[in-house]
Amino acid sequence: MEMFTTMITPYLKDGRVDIETALKYVDWYYENGLDGIFAVCQSSEIFYLSLEERVELNRAVYARAKELEKKGGRLFTVVSSGHVSDAESDQIDELTAIVQSGTDALILITNRLDRFQEGDDVFIRNAEWLLEKLPEDLPLGLYECPYPYKRLVTPKILDWCVQTGRFRYMKDTCCDAELIARRVDQLKGSGFKLLNANCQTLLTTMQNGADGYCGIMCNFHPRLYAWLRDHYESEPEKAAIVGAAIGTMGFTEGGLPYPLTAKYHMTLSGIPTNNLARNRHTEELTDYVKESVRNMKTVTDWMERALSC
Numbered sequence: 001m002e003m004f005t006t007m008i009t010p011y012l013k014d015g016r017v018d019i020e021t022a023l024k025y026v027d028w029y030y031e032n033g034l035d036g037i038f039a040v041c042q043s044s045e046i047f048y049l050s051l052e053e054r055v056e057l058n059r060a061v062y063a064r065a066k067e068l069e070k071k072g073g074r075l076f077t078v079v080s081s082g083h084v085s086d087a088e089s090d091q092i093d094e095l096t097a098i099v100q101s102g103t104d105a106l107i108l109i110t111n112r113l114d115r116f117q118e119g120d121d122v123f124i125r126n127a128e129w130l131l132e133k134l135p136e137d138l139p140l141g142l143y144e145c146p147y148p149y150k151r152l153v154t155p156k157i158l159d160w161c162v163q164t165g166r167f168r169y170m171k172d173t174c175c176d177a178e179l180i181a182r183r184v185d186q187l188k189g190s191g192f193k194l195l196n197a198n199c200q201t202l203l204t205t206m207q208n209g210a211d212g213y214c215g216i217m218c219n220f221h222p223r224l225y226a227w228l229r230d231h232y233e234s235e236p237e238k239a240a241i242v243g244a245a246i247g248t249m250g251f252t253e254g255g256l257p258y259p260l261t262a263k264y265h266m267t268l269s270g271i272p273t274n275n276l277a278r279n280r281h282t283e284e285l286t287d288y289v290k291e292s293v294r295n296m297k298t299v300t301d302w303m304e305r306a307l308s309c
Contacts, residue, residue, distance in 0.1 A: 033226030
Protein backbone atom coordinates (compact mmCIF):
# COMPACT_ATOMS: atom_id res chain seq x y z
CA MET A 1 0.00 0.00 0.00
CA GLU A 2 1.41 3.38 -1.05
CA MET A 3 0.38 6.99 -0.46
CA PHE A 4 1.45 9.58 -3.03
CA THR A 5 0.89 13.32 -3.10
CA THR A 6 0.44 15.47 -6.16
CA MET A 7 3.16 18.11 -6.39
CA ILE A 8 2.11 21.76 -6.26
CA THR A 9 4.24 24.54 -7.75
CA PRO A 10 5.23 27.55 -5.64
CA TYR A 11 6.18 30.86 -7.26
CA LEU A 12 8.40 33.77 -6.37
CA LYS A 13 6.76 37.19 -6.15
CA ASP A 14 7.89 37.94 -9.71
CA GLY A 15 6.06 34.84 -10.97
CA ARG A 16 9.02 32.54 -11.53
CA VAL A 17 8.95 28.98 -10.18
CA ASP A 18 10.28 28.94 -6.61
CA ILE A 19 12.53 25.89 -6.54
CA GLU A 20 13.80 26.52 -3.01
CA THR A 21 10.27 26.38 -1.59
CA ALA A 22 9.44 23.36 -3.74
CA LEU A 23 12.31 21.48 -2.09
CA LYS A 24 10.87 22.34 1.33
CA TYR A 25 7.61 20.75 0.17
CA VAL A 26 9.49 17.58 -0.74
CA ASP A 27 11.01 17.46 2.73
CA TRP A 28 7.58 18.01 4.29
CA TYR A 29 6.00 15.21 2.26
CA TYR A 30 8.75 12.83 3.32
CA GLU A 31 8.72 13.83 6.98
CA ASN A 32 4.97 13.32 7.10
CA GLY A 33 5.19 9.69 6.06
CA LEU A 34 4.29 9.64 2.38
CA ASP A 35 5.67 7.03 -0.01
CA GLY A 36 6.06 9.20 -3.06
CA ILE A 37 5.32 12.25 -5.17
CA PHE A 38 3.55 12.62 -8.49
CA ALA A 39 5.62 15.45 -9.97
CA VAL A 40 4.72 17.70 -12.91
CA CYS A 41 1.06 16.74 -12.91
CA GLN A 42 -2.12 18.83 -13.10
CA SER A 43 -1.67 19.99 -9.49
CA SER A 44 1.70 21.34 -10.63
CA GLU A 45 -0.14 23.51 -13.18
CA ILE A 46 1.68 21.73 -16.01
CA PHE A 47 -0.54 23.22 -18.70
CA TYR A 48 0.67 26.65 -17.55
CA LEU A 49 4.39 25.84 -17.20
CA SER A 50 6.94 26.01 -19.98
CA LEU A 51 8.84 22.84 -20.79
CA GLU A 52 11.93 24.38 -19.23
CA GLU A 53 10.02 25.02 -16.01
CA ARG A 54 8.56 21.52 -15.96
CA VAL A 55 12.00 20.02 -16.40
CA GLU A 56 13.59 22.28 -13.78
CA LEU A 57 10.89 21.45 -11.24
CA ASN A 58 11.05 17.72 -11.91
CA ARG A 59 14.85 17.62 -11.74
CA ALA A 60 14.85 19.39 -8.38
CA VAL A 61 12.06 17.25 -6.89
CA TYR A 62 13.61 13.99 -8.06
CA ALA A 63 17.09 14.86 -6.82
CA ARG A 64 15.84 15.90 -3.37
CA ALA A 65 13.62 12.82 -3.07
CA LYS A 66 16.57 10.54 -3.82
CA GLU A 67 18.68 12.37 -1.24
CA LEU A 68 15.98 11.83 1.37
CA GLU A 69 15.58 8.21 0.31
CA LYS A 70 19.29 7.59 0.81
CA LYS A 71 19.51 9.41 4.14
CA GLY A 72 16.28 8.05 5.56
CA GLY A 73 16.70 4.46 4.46
CA ARG A 74 13.24 4.08 2.97
CA LEU A 75 11.89 4.36 -0.56
CA PHE A 76 10.58 7.72 -1.69
CA THR A 77 9.29 7.29 -5.22
CA VAL A 78 8.90 10.05 -7.78
CA VAL A 79 6.66 9.48 -10.78
CA SER A 80 6.50 12.23 -13.39
CA SER A 81 4.41 13.31 -16.34
CA GLY A 82 4.76 16.58 -18.18
CA HIS A 83 3.50 16.04 -21.73
CA VAL A 84 0.82 18.61 -22.57
CA SER A 85 1.20 19.19 -26.32
CA ASP A 86 -1.23 18.08 -28.99
CA ALA A 87 1.28 16.79 -31.54
CA GLU A 88 2.81 13.40 -30.75
CA SER A 89 6.25 14.58 -31.90
CA ASP A 90 6.13 17.45 -29.40
CA GLN A 91 4.98 15.06 -26.69
CA ILE A 92 8.04 12.89 -27.31
CA ASP A 93 10.28 15.91 -26.86
CA GLU A 94 8.53 16.75 -23.59
CA LEU A 95 8.61 13.20 -22.24
CA THR A 96 12.24 12.69 -23.24
CA ALA A 97 13.23 15.88 -21.42
CA ILE A 98 11.39 14.72 -18.29
CA VAL A 99 13.07 11.31 -18.42
CA GLN A 100 16.49 12.91 -18.72
CA SER A 101 15.79 15.08 -15.67
CA GLY A 102 15.10 11.99 -13.54
CA THR A 103 12.08 9.89 -12.60
CA ASP A 104 11.22 6.46 -11.22
CA ALA A 105 8.32 6.08 -13.65
CA LEU A 106 7.07 8.16 -16.57
CA ILE A 107 3.33 8.78 -16.46
CA LEU A 108 1.34 9.14 -19.70
CA ILE A 109 -1.74 11.39 -19.63
CA THR A 110 -4.61 9.41 -21.11
CA ASN A 111 -6.35 12.31 -22.87
CA ARG A 112 -3.13 13.16 -24.70
CA LEU A 113 -3.27 9.71 -26.31
CA ASP A 114 -6.82 10.13 -27.63
CA ARG A 115 -7.33 13.86 -28.00
CA PHE A 116 -10.45 13.62 -30.17
CA GLN A 117 -12.08 10.73 -28.30
CA GLU A 118 -11.77 8.42 -31.28
CA GLY A 119 -11.64 5.18 -29.33
CA ASP A 120 -9.37 2.52 -27.90
CA ASP A 121 -7.67 1.58 -31.17
CA VAL A 122 -6.49 5.16 -31.66
CA PHE A 123 -5.38 5.37 -28.03
CA ILE A 124 -3.34 2.17 -28.30
CA ARG A 125 -1.84 3.13 -31.66
CA ASN A 126 -0.70 6.50 -30.31
CA ALA A 127 0.63 4.88 -27.14
CA GLU A 128 2.56 2.28 -29.12
CA TRP A 129 4.16 5.05 -31.16
CA LEU A 130 5.28 6.80 -27.99
CA LEU A 131 6.57 3.60 -26.42
CA GLU A 132 8.76 2.93 -29.45
CA LYS A 133 10.46 6.28 -28.89
CA LEU A 134 11.03 5.84 -25.13
CA PRO A 135 13.73 3.74 -23.40
CA GLU A 136 12.62 0.10 -23.28
CA ASP A 137 13.57 -0.33 -19.62
CA LEU A 138 11.69 2.78 -18.46
CA PRO A 139 8.75 2.02 -16.11
CA LEU A 140 5.56 3.68 -17.29
CA GLY A 141 2.18 4.66 -15.91
CA LEU A 142 -1.18 6.19 -16.78
CA TYR A 143 -2.97 9.25 -15.44
CA GLU A 144 -6.65 9.90 -16.13
CA CYS A 145 -6.11 13.67 -15.98
CA PRO A 146 -9.42 15.58 -15.77
CA TYR A 147 -8.15 18.42 -17.99
CA PRO A 148 -8.93 19.15 -20.79
CA TYR A 149 -11.24 16.14 -20.53
CA LYS A 150 -11.17 12.94 -18.52
CA ARG A 151 -10.30 10.00 -20.76
CA LEU A 152 -11.02 6.90 -18.67
CA VAL A 153 -9.19 3.74 -19.63
CA THR A 154 -11.12 0.66 -20.68
CA PRO A 155 -10.54 -3.06 -20.05
CA LYS A 156 -9.06 -3.28 -23.55
CA ILE A 157 -6.49 -0.60 -22.77
CA LEU A 158 -5.60 -2.19 -19.44
CA ASP A 159 -5.11 -5.55 -21.14
CA TRP A 160 -2.81 -3.88 -23.65
CA CYS A 161 -0.83 -2.20 -20.84
CA VAL A 162 -0.37 -5.51 -19.05
CA GLN A 163 0.65 -7.21 -22.28
CA THR A 164 3.46 -4.69 -22.86
CA GLY A 165 4.97 -5.51 -19.45
CA ARG A 166 6.07 -1.90 -19.10
CA PHE A 167 3.40 -0.26 -16.95
CA ARG A 168 3.80 0.05 -13.16
CA TYR A 169 1.50 2.83 -11.91
CA MET A 170 -1.93 4.22 -12.66
CA LYS A 171 -3.57 7.27 -11.12
CA ASP A 172 -7.22 6.29 -11.27
CA THR A 173 -9.70 9.19 -11.32
CA CYS A 174 -12.92 7.32 -12.18
CA CYS A 175 -14.31 7.91 -8.63
CA ASP A 176 -16.24 4.64 -8.88
CA ALA A 177 -15.43 1.98 -6.26
CA GLU A 178 -17.11 -0.82 -8.24
CA LEU A 179 -15.18 0.02 -11.41
CA ILE A 180 -11.95 0.23 -9.44
CA ALA A 181 -12.64 -3.23 -7.98
CA ARG A 182 -13.00 -4.61 -11.51
CA ARG A 183 -9.80 -2.88 -12.59
CA VAL A 184 -7.95 -4.26 -9.56
CA ASP A 185 -9.11 -7.75 -10.43
CA GLN A 186 -8.01 -7.30 -14.04
CA LEU A 187 -4.55 -6.07 -12.99
CA LYS A 188 -3.99 -8.75 -10.36
CA GLY A 189 -0.55 -10.34 -10.59
CA SER A 190 0.66 -7.94 -13.29
CA GLY A 191 2.82 -5.67 -11.14
CA PHE A 192 0.74 -2.73 -12.42
CA LYS A 193 -0.33 -0.73 -9.32
CA LEU A 194 -3.62 1.14 -9.19
CA LEU A 195 -3.61 4.25 -6.98
CA ASN A 196 -7.01 5.83 -6.35
CA ALA A 197 -7.15 9.63 -6.63
CA ASN A 198 -10.58 9.85 -4.99
CA CYS A 199 -10.50 10.09 -1.19
CA GLN A 200 -14.25 9.51 -0.78
CA THR A 201 -13.91 5.95 -2.08
CA LEU A 202 -10.36 5.36 -0.87
CA LEU A 203 -10.92 3.09 2.13
CA THR A 204 -13.37 0.89 0.24
CA THR A 205 -10.98 0.51 -2.66
CA MET A 206 -8.07 -0.27 -0.34
CA GLN A 207 -10.17 -3.00 1.24
CA ASN A 208 -10.93 -4.28 -2.25
CA GLY A 209 -7.27 -4.56 -3.20
CA ALA A 210 -6.27 -1.19 -4.67
CA ASP A 211 -2.66 -0.22 -4.06
CA GLY A 212 -3.21 3.10 -2.32
CA TYR A 213 -3.80 6.79 -3.00
CA CYS A 214 -2.36 9.45 -5.29
CA GLY A 215 -4.07 12.75 -4.91
CA ILE A 216 -4.56 16.35 -3.93
CA MET A 217 -5.41 15.93 -0.28
CA CYS A 218 -1.98 14.67 0.76
CA ASN A 219 -1.04 18.35 0.47
CA PHE A 220 -3.24 18.96 3.52
CA HIS A 221 -3.09 15.98 5.89
CA PRO A 222 -0.54 13.41 4.71
CA ARG A 223 -0.19 11.90 8.17
CA LEU A 224 -3.81 10.75 8.10
CA TYR A 225 -3.21 8.97 4.81
CA ALA A 226 -0.04 7.40 6.17
CA TRP A 227 -1.97 6.27 9.27
CA LEU A 228 -4.71 4.76 7.11
CA ARG A 229 -2.12 2.89 5.06
CA ASP A 230 -0.62 1.35 8.18
CA HIS A 231 -3.78 0.64 10.20
CA TYR A 232 -6.78 0.12 7.89
CA GLU A 233 -6.61 -3.64 8.44
CA SER A 234 -5.51 -3.79 12.08
CA GLU A 235 -7.84 -1.04 13.40
CA PRO A 236 -10.93 -1.14 11.17
CA GLU A 237 -13.21 0.90 13.44
CA LYS A 238 -10.78 3.81 13.66
CA ALA A 239 -10.01 3.42 9.96
CA ALA A 240 -13.67 3.87 9.14
CA ILE A 241 -13.69 7.18 11.04
CA VAL A 242 -10.47 8.38 9.41
CA GLY A 243 -11.78 7.34 6.00
CA ALA A 244 -15.01 9.25 6.59
CA ALA A 245 -13.12 12.33 7.79
CA ILE A 246 -10.70 12.52 4.88
CA GLY A 247 -13.54 11.83 2.47
CA THR A 248 -15.57 14.71 3.89
CA MET A 249 -12.63 17.12 3.91
CA GLY A 250 -11.85 16.03 0.37
CA PHE A 251 -14.92 17.84 -0.94
CA THR A 252 -12.87 21.04 -0.60
CA GLU A 253 -11.08 19.92 -3.78
CA GLY A 254 -13.97 21.21 -5.85
CA GLY A 255 -15.52 23.81 -3.55
CA LEU A 256 -12.42 25.87 -2.80
CA PRO A 257 -9.76 27.39 -5.12
CA TYR A 258 -7.12 24.66 -5.25
CA PRO A 259 -4.09 24.85 -5.56
CA LEU A 260 -4.18 28.24 -3.77
CA THR A 261 -5.67 26.43 -0.78
CA ALA A 262 -2.78 23.96 -0.68
CA LYS A 263 -0.24 26.75 -0.91
CA TYR A 264 -1.95 28.59 1.95
CA HIS A 265 -1.92 25.36 3.94
CA MET A 266 1.81 25.08 3.36
CA THR A 267 2.18 28.54 4.90
CA LEU A 268 0.13 27.39 7.90
CA SER A 269 2.44 24.37 8.12
CA GLY A 270 5.55 26.53 8.43
CA ILE A 271 6.58 26.83 4.77
CA PRO A 272 5.82 30.44 3.70
CA THR A 273 4.34 30.38 0.21
CA ASN A 274 3.24 33.24 -2.01
CA ASN A 275 -0.45 33.39 -2.88
CA LEU A 276 0.15 32.83 -6.58
CA ALA A 277 -1.07 30.33 -9.15
CA ARG A 278 -1.24 30.46 -12.92
CA ASN A 279 -4.58 28.70 -13.15
CA ARG A 280 -6.36 30.69 -10.40
CA HIS A 281 -6.69 34.35 -9.47
CA THR A 282 -4.98 35.50 -6.28
CA GLU A 283 -8.21 37.21 -5.19
CA GLU A 284 -9.94 33.82 -4.95
CA LEU A 285 -8.10 33.12 -1.71
CA THR A 286 -10.61 35.11 0.31
CA ASP A 287 -10.87 35.38 4.08
CA TYR A 288 -13.67 32.80 3.91
CA VAL A 289 -11.42 30.36 2.05
CA LYS A 290 -8.56 30.93 4.46
CA GLU A 291 -10.81 30.29 7.44
CA SER A 292 -12.07 27.10 5.80
CA VAL A 293 -8.50 25.85 5.37
CA ARG A 294 -7.64 26.80 8.93
CA ASN A 295 -10.70 24.92 10.19
CA MET A 296 -9.66 21.86 8.23
CA LYS A 297 -6.16 22.06 9.71
CA THR A 298 -7.60 22.35 13.23
CA VAL A 299 -9.56 19.13 12.74
CA THR A 300 -6.56 17.43 11.13
CA ASP A 301 -4.20 18.42 13.95
CA TRP A 302 -6.65 17.10 16.56
CA MET A 303 -7.05 13.79 14.72
CA GLU A 304 -3.29 13.37 14.37
CA ARG A 305 -2.85 13.88 18.10
CA ALA A 306 -5.69 11.48 18.88
CA LEU A 307 -4.17 8.83 16.62
CA SER A 308 -0.59 9.56 17.77
CA CYS A 309 0.52 9.86 14.16
